[in-house]
Amino acid sequence: MTRGQVPLGSICEVTAGPSGSLLESLQDGPDGVPVISPPDLTDHHTVDTRRLRRVPWSEAKRLSRFALREGDLLVVRQGALGRLALIEEEHATWFYSSSCLRLRPRREFVLPAYLVSYLSYPPVQRALLGQSLPGTVPSLNSTMLKELPVTVPPLDRQRSVVEALADVDARIRIQRLMADRLEALRPAIFGELIQGTRHR
Template sequence: MGDLEVPRREVGLEELRDANYSLNPGQFLVPGSTVIDQDEAAERFRASVAYVARLTLSGRRIDDEVMALAGELVAQGLEEGTQHNEWLRAPLDTLCAVQPGPSKIPATDDGEGVPVVTAKQIRNRRIVDEDLQRTTAEFAASMPQYRLMPGDVVCVRTGTIDRVAPARERHTGWLFASGCVLLRPGDRILPSYLMHYLSHPQVVQWVRRSATATVLPTISIRKVRELPVLVPPIERQREIVGLLDALDEKIGVHAGMLRAAREMHASALGALLGDTAPGTDR
């Protein structure tokens, strides 16, 4: 089995006595105890209240926008213009540049290095900043074809291959890793429309069917280029993405509200009750 690290610690006679001489390891091998600083918890609670208030206002604005856009589409008929003669069906590589990620990117511990988007940063149609890898500015400068621009769409092609996210202004100059592929749309297709189209359940099924059946499913760049895309006129694309973008924003606000409410709950307990650890002097 090798050198297995077994959790252990010394327990004094007084602690055993307080535990009624129980020899249950779980009673003593708990993760390090947390001491509640009531003032700090109160400060976190006040910050949470302010943050939730801002999210609530944003949520109301977005809710109004979603209902207005949805109402317009319902009024004109959701099927109006759907797959009309003016709609095209074309392979993906005729609509945008398709660029696979580099085979290897040197990492740096320098906090000032250039961020690298990997598959784990692409979640819920967003590029998240958690656990970012970085590379040197020198390497990034030598690889302009792998640097992101606003309007690019980044897809995961290895592992969970149905994730996709748009690059925003703040991602300008970032790189993307080998498990991803960059799509740079041309004039005939809006970046946001392409992103939402790639999230369509039937498109997701096509991508999964086209992947190689290995431990880590991978879709080849050739298959990515062949992916058939339904392309409405630009004005219809704008109508479609107006609602879908607003819904994505709504999803993001509600996810943030959930996280903030949980933080508010935890900080409220600390602020209102203080340290409740057994044996704590009151």
């Protein structure tokens, strides 16, 4: 651990998901409390809510210690290691599966949005993967994650980092939208060109 770094466990509460036996009643359909699983975490660190499974309302009380709050992070601990998502207000009170670890940042030390960016930084991702337990399905546990070194600048610097990255993300979205529009126009332009109706 280098100067200026602290263990993740000193700035976050790290909690493993409920055991499989507690989620035996998972079901498809619109009724019940949603349970977020690794396939629901997107490449953009958000939650895809289209295919969520749920536990019946009657089971919610015994799972209450696994309820999510706005600002929590979910990290995949089995299989697709390195995937993570920031929990938004709309996901509060939902649960998460046994294949995830919940990070609850201590906000007096670290901003959730900064921590998402830090944990998705390629060198940190490589460090996470390097810590994984060998086996048919690579995995992490809460002890490993708690020991991960994290660079934690002052909160004002963290805010500056988050704002700068948000600006970059906005520019990326604009460029992707422009590329998608050009891609959609390409067949029409080709058709006009071969018919001789389009002039340079």
